[in-house]
Amino acid sequence: MSFPNLRLRRLRKTGKIRELLEEVRLSPKDLICPIFVQEDLKSKIPGSSMPGMERLSLGDVATEVNSIAELKIPAVMVFGIPTHKDDHGTSAFNQNGIVQKTISEIRKNLGNDIAIMADVCLCQYTSSGHCGLVKGDKIDNDSSLETLAKVAVSQAQAGVDVVSPSAMMDGQVKAIRQGLDDAGFSDVAIMSHSAKHRSSLYSPFKDMAHSAPQFGDRKTYQLPYTNPKEAMREVETDIQEGVDIVMIKPALAYLDLISMTKEKFNVPIAAYSVSGEYALVKAAAMAGYIDEKEVTLEILTAIKRAGADMIVTYFSKGAAKTLNER
Numbered sequence: 001m002s003f004p005n006l007r008l009r010r011l012r013k014t015g016k017i018r019e020l021l022e023e024v025r026l027s028p029k030d031l032i033c034p035i036f037v038q039e040d041l042k043s044k045i046p047g048s049s050m051p052g053m054e055r056l057s058l059g060d061v062a063t064e065v066n067s068i069a070e071l072k073i074p075a076v077m078v079f080g081i082p083t084h085k086d087d088h089g090t091s092a093f094n095q096n097g098i099v100q101k102t103i104s105e106i107r108k109n110l111g112n113d114i115a116i117m118a119d120v121c122l123c124q125y126t127s128s129g130h131c132g133l134v135k136g137d138k139i140d141n142d143s144s145l146e147t148l149a150k151v152a153v154s155q156a157q158a159g160v161d162v163v164s165p166s167a168m169m170d171g172q173v174k175a176i177r178q179g180l181d182d183a184g185f186s187d188v189a190i191m192s193h194s195a196k197h198r199s200s201l202y203s204p205f206k207d208m209a210h211s212a213p214q215f216g217d218r219k220t221y222q223l224p225y226t227n228p229k230e231a232m233r234e235v236e237t238d239i240q241e242g243v244d245i246v247m248i249k250p251a252l253a254y255l256d257l258i259s260m261t262k263e264k265f266n267v268p269i270a271a272y273s274v275s276g277e278y279a280l281v282k283a284a285a286m287a288g289y290i291d292e293k294e295v296t297l298e299i300l301t302a303i304k305r306a307g308a309d310m311i312v313t314y315f316s317k318g319a320a321k322t323l324n325e326r
Ligand code: PBG
Pocket: 119, 121, 122, 123, 131, 166, 167, 201, 202, 203, 204, 205, 206, 211, 218, 273, 274, 275, 276
């Protein structure tokens, strides 16, 4: 009888041995928690397409962000839902806009106890629902850049730590860096949605944030999911333009791109686990088909294992609670 000379099961014998051998450890510190703040609300309302997520009023922000910070989550990502939309997306860079007020409110109440990140895009703010400004029947790149830079500067004035452009306009990182530096905000960082794909997994978000395009789709600016080399060119371009953190989005179906980015570049990597990924797990859990807590940790750990240094996820609070209890 010949016995195996290597017994990998030895190191799986007990819970404590397995703990000791863990190669990838998910922590609440890996997470960035998105919040949605709606301008015309008196108090928070549930988001129908994203069970467990809410649209907050400005008055809810301090309490909510405080509870996020208490879970040891180091950052929030602010998304605004404005009352007024127009062709130029002016509410996006209004100093009294909902995102700007939310940023000040968080800073006033929490100081530096949480890092404040904010989405820089136009789709919630334009009548067209597109991420850039419309000229004729096209999304115009260069006039959009000027506006995106203004949005970033207005958020910097409100006290943001990190701006996160998600419009997928060419040159957005460079334009925003220039805008921030010219306005004296050279210490505000940029986390770009570098490889943001045109994905059907964004539907719940568009419903939540009222940001669905009124005509056409986002295929002329967001990446096709068929093109990994092109995704790496987007990442490379953002690095050349001075980005601080690159992002791959969505996450779970794009783990190959996260690991490719880690292999090719020496830059912090964020992964955005999007609304559809959240909805898939929530729906299956609510139907009793899967264990939400366990599946959530498994998915988030896999995203980290692929190479993500941080994860934007709607599971932030739930996952942090589970992790803190263990
Ligand atoms: C728009 C934006 C979208 C998401 C984040 N910012 C939607 C889109 O591009 O159509 C999606 C995020 C998610 O689904 O969680 N700039």
